[in-house]
Amino acid sequence: MEHACSHRNKSYTLPFAHRKNISRLALTPQGNLLLSIDEDGKAILTNFPRRVALHHFTFKSSVSAVKFSSSGRHFAVGLGRQIEVWHTPPTPGSNASGELDFAPFVKHREYSGHFDSVRNIEWSGDSRFFLSSAKDLTARIWSLDPEERFMPTTLAGHREGVQGAWFSKNQETASAFHSLHKTAPGAYDEHEPTDHEDDDANMQWRIIQRHYFAQDSARLNCAAFHADSGLLVAGFSTGIFGLYELPDFNLIHTLSISQSNIDFVTINKTGEWLAFGASKFGQLLVWEWQSESYILKQQGHFDSMNSLVYSPDGQRIITAADDGKIKVWDVTSGFCVVTFTEHSSGVTACEFAKRGNVFFTASLDGSVRAWDLIRYRNFRTFTAPSRLSFSSLAVDPSGEVVCAGSLDSFDIHIWSVQTGQFLDRLSGHEGPVSSLSFAPNGNTLVSGSWDHTVRIWSIFGRTQTSEPLQLQADVLSVVFRPDSKEIAASTLDGQLTFWSVEDAEQVGVVDGRRDVSGGRRITDRRTAANEARTKSFKTLAYSADGSCVLAGGNSKYICLYGVRSGAIVKKFTVTVNLSVDGTQEFLNSRNITEAGPVELLDEQGEESELEDRIDRTLPGASRGDPSMRKARPEVRISAIAFSPTGRAFCAASTEGLLIYSLDESLQFDPFDLDTDITPATTLATLCTRNYLKALVMAFRLNERYLIRQVYEGIPVSDIPLVVRELPVVYLGGLLRFVVSSVDGTPHLEFNLLWVQQLLLQHGRYIRDNRRDFASELRMVEKCGVRTKQDLAKL
Known part of the structure; x- marks a missing residue:
């Protein structure tokens, strides 16, 4: 799994992934190296400030504890009952002699003595000693190198496995903590060495204090x-x-x-x-x-996400899940802003009104709710005459009418948002309604059903009749193109079908079975290529310009198709995590036993603690207590949405909320290059005060650091002249650069002057070609709103 880190109230994801769930993390005291270890003991060493993976290594077994020394020169790893100490790979400046070691991982020593798994490792302040605590009811003191008159010491007297042990500041005492049962949930023991003046070599440690945590019916974790x-x-x-x-x-x-x-x-x-x-x-x-x-x-959501939607300004993402919670996420920081918990059952769909800060959700509890994102409250609740579990939702772009479909009923229910009254029920489908979508112009509603039909409704017309479009399998998802002239439908047989709304004619079809197919569950007896479960798309989304469509389903792949060509443009792999079902392609018979897959076998008899050894198996149950059974999550894409800017999309998956963006990193994509254009000649041109030529040369090289150097080197008085003479081919790139520079520089007024002049001098051209500049203009608006909010806080 990928790891996300927080710095200055922002989160980011490191650009690499483990093949299984991460079980242990360790950071050097200096904060320059991160060691991440997965469930199988495979480790990745990372340069933390630069977010670069330096080395991959395997410890060949699962790691139960890891800790860097106080000096940062060694780290200790608990491997079952063994402890291994390794040299930390030196970085420039960390070695007094200035030498670099080209072997990344060099073992220092191995330590044996524990009789059960090591739980925790702590180093002394001078990095000469370390304490290890284990499930064998003991803590042990070790020395990094052989010390005169020191012998490895065992701290005993505990009645349960030791959770942790630490040195005091002066290193004269050691503290150990262990969990107890019944009346006392845990105890704290303080040890100190006994004073033997005659024979220091036989110095022993004894308990000088014992305290108990006063927590009833609790266990120290x-x-x-x-x-x-x-x-x-x-x-x-x-x-x-x-x-x-x-x-x-x-x-x-x-x-x-x-x-x-x-x-x-x-x-x-x-x-x-x-x-x-x-x-x-x-x-x-x-x-x-x-x-x-x-x-x-x-x-985060502790149950699977079902739906998501971008806010109209692209700064928020709303997610809904089976845990009954609705979360609002900030796209820039990556943090959850607010959580709504009014629904009493799983939330299946969410949709924004195109105007204002209002969104709607549908739930299995039989209600559709309207939410206000300014006051953060639920201001309307819609219910049907009979108790239904709603599974799909559509909102009129004007925000006046909301529609919902259910798997319990074949009808579509309509409410008025202003009054909250139930208006009508649309009948015509002969199976459960699986998907609803309003046209962006608000004239028509389209619905997909398990009865193999898609129906187009004119709900504001005098006669609310529908035009059925016949397909070959159950309809799973249906969406409108942004211009309201075309719809795309996904069916259970893996087909994507495109229809013209005006003529009710099919205009294209894509067979996506081979594209989406991939990944087998651990219990499957067949390969991924022969598994029918993964051969269909459950969710669709059009791009902002309508030229592409995104599709995802019960698979680890997200597919991007060109609508006109019908060809796959790109295939995104959501995860490579082998701890999740559906990521392996081929069948490995070595992991299959007579009792089932090795990963799902119970291991209750191998636990060392009494609480873990108690058999709570139900009579007749082959796999133990249902609440304690092992279960593996299965990879699936439940919802996809394109950002209004057109430069990002998000997906709700088993791994969480994933955001894919074009704006995070600037790729080297030069155009109009000449052999005379180099960074040196560009800076030389800037020194001659030929600012326009220097700026164009920097954009031709397309190196961000060079563009920033030239951009900030242009005097404020020359900005109007440079912008007026700027070729329009560089207009979009300069707008994107200026907007992206607002967060990374203190020159706020300088950036705003550039934006002002670009819109003044080239406003007519941008307006005439608004489709080409749609994403840039949304970025400018988004940046302006964010800057205003930041200034308002001051």
Whole structure:
């Protein structure tokens, strides 16, 4: 899986992926190297500031713990009962001699002594020693190199597996934490060496304090310790965390932050912020304990997403999921802005009104709701005369009428948005209505059904009759082209069919079965090419200009087709994660046993702790308690939407909300190149004050750093002259560059002057060719709104 990181309230995704779920992450104290390890022990070493993968390596077994030393020169890895210490690959400037090691991973030593899996590793402040805690009820102290009068020491006396162990700031005491059952959820033991003046070689450690966490019917899941401030934070299975001050074990405060286990906790360097992770609900929380306030609180959908839609300005994405939640995401930062929880069941569809900040959702709870994005509230609720579970939705572009279809009924239901009254029921389909779409001009409604027909309705006409279009299989999705003259329909046999609305005639067909087919489930006894389940498209979306159509389904592929040619333009692979069903192409018989696939076999008997060994199997059930069964998510694309700017699209998948954009990186795509045009000659031209020629030369080379240098080197007084003489072929590129520069430079007024002059001098040409400049103008509007909001906060 890819990893997303946060910096200055923005998130980004590193441009590489593991082949299985990431299980362990470690960052050097200097913050320059990131080590990510997946479930199989395959690791990727990354230059974190530059987001570049440096080296791929495998530890040949699953890793249970990893930690960089305080100096950053070594890292320790827990591999089952073994601990291995490796040299950190040196980076320029980290070695005193200035030498670079060309072998990325060099093993320092192996350490053996634990009798069960290592859970946690912590280093001392001088990086000479490290503590390991394990499930064998012990913690052990090791030295990096042989030390005089030091022997590896075992800290025993615990009654359960040790969750973590740490050194104090002066390294004279060691603390260990373990979980207990029944009345006490966990205990904290503090150890110190006994004073043997006669024989230091036989120095022993003893328990000097033992404290218990006063959390009823809870279990200690994770803990973290900040040596400099003496703060201990502990996370419990009830979703509560406690903050304690050591060595006196004074409780500072407790707080409930989740409804499920807190699985991970860490403290930042200064000890001011605490970060928590709850994997069941996908929660991430950063808490400032001194002011008792949230720094960051994010939670994704913990069930599969069903639908998504862009806001008309392209700055927000609305997602709806089976968990009954509706989330509003900010495209720029990648964070969730607000969550609506009024629906009591899964939300199946969402749609924006073309004007205003209003969107609508349909749910299995039998209601259609209207939401206000200015006040963040639900201001209308629509219900049918009989109890139905709505699965599809369409909104009139003017926002006056909303329509919904259901799999329980063959009719289409219509409501008035202004009054909230039920208006009419459209009958004609002989099967469940699977998809609805309003024409962008608002005149017609199109519906697709499992009865093999697509119907075109004129709901504002005097007679609400429909024109049926016959297809060869169940209709899964139907969408309008942006000009309202054509519709595209996807059917269960893998066909994409295009129809003219005016003539009700078929104008094109694409056979996409071979394109979308890919990936087999772990329980399948056949290869992906022979699996019928993946051979159809469940969702469609037209591009902004109507020349292309995106299609996705129960497959790891998103296909982009040219409408006129009928040919596939590009094929996007959503994920290569082998921990998800549907990503493998071929059958591997080695993983199939008489009892089923190896990955789905229960391993209850191999656990070391009593709680994990208790057999809760139901009588007659072959795979144990249904709530505890192993289940693998299956890759699928449930919804696709194009951005109004036309330069990005998003997809709701098993891996989460994915955004594909053309604007993130500038590719080297030179045009009109000449052998005399080089970066050196471009800068020389700038020095001669021939600003227009220098700007054109920079755009010909298409190197962003060079364009920025020339752009910022042009005096403010010369901007109108340069813009007036600028060839129109560079107009779109300069507009995109200026808008993208607003976020990365403090020269706000300078950028706004460029935008103003470009629109003044070339406004007529842009208006006459508005279709060619549609995406640039939307970017300008989006940038203006964002700049206004940022200034309003000041």
